[in-house]
Amino acid sequence: MTSAPELTVIQVPVSDPRVEPLLRELGHEYSTRYGADAHDEIARYPDEEFTEPYGGLLLLLLERGEPVAGGAFRRYDAATAELKRIWTHSAHRRRGLARRVLAELERAARTRGYRRLWLTTGPRQPEARGLYLATGYTPLFDTEADPETIGPLPFEKHLAVREHTGRAADQ
Template identity: 85%
Template structure:
């Protein structure tokens, strides 16, 4: 594995055109792995759920101006952010980019007052499962079971308090 290059982290809305190639490739890969069109599932959540104050900001890592990895989080409940759409472009894998995306998402979620992160990954994504285990996530499923018999694999991680906390309020999340 080569080391992660110098990258710029930018916060963008889901509608930013630089996000489309990552989500398209993500949908294509999920469609191949699971044998059904996954693009509709990726579009299931409104973009507003991934923007402030609803508890989410899409992070996009750029290298020489091109998107190489990204992810998002959304409000799951008052204390919990849910990570979604974590992705590394196929030409840039095995460089530590997904770890960096997860760390940046956790940092941003903690800064917004979240105390816990929740996520699910699919049973046919062993590299995602390994990533979450390696980055300190607790599996909320029997790790000895055949993943295909479990469906989505849930994980959680408790976050340290951040000095810059702007907790989303119930009122703000419904406006």
């Protein structure tokens, strides 16, 4: 029996070369599902929006030094972070990595003071829709409607505020 490889979480700028496979495969996935070049969608926001102080850092999960999953967030408004570019390498899907990415993004956003997360996913990404529903995100659309009639599917999640317990560790 082999043990699962250890995953390492790192925060890097979009310019880090380890991000390139994420964006390349994500672009291919979008282009395949939606029939158009995804470059404009991926390049819609400047890289600086995913770095401090704007509130976003790209997170990657590394397995033996290779990126296998990741995501990013950016400031949406003073209380809200927008999740973007959530991805799992096609060879590493169905292992819970996307859930781990979400948990790490939620933790990082909470640390930065955000109290709400917002995101959209495309109507032809049922796996993403299912992930967000299964991890406590509230759909801001009619889940009974045909996703193709809605367009981008918006979700939100309110982050719990950690309460001060009065212990020395909280000081």
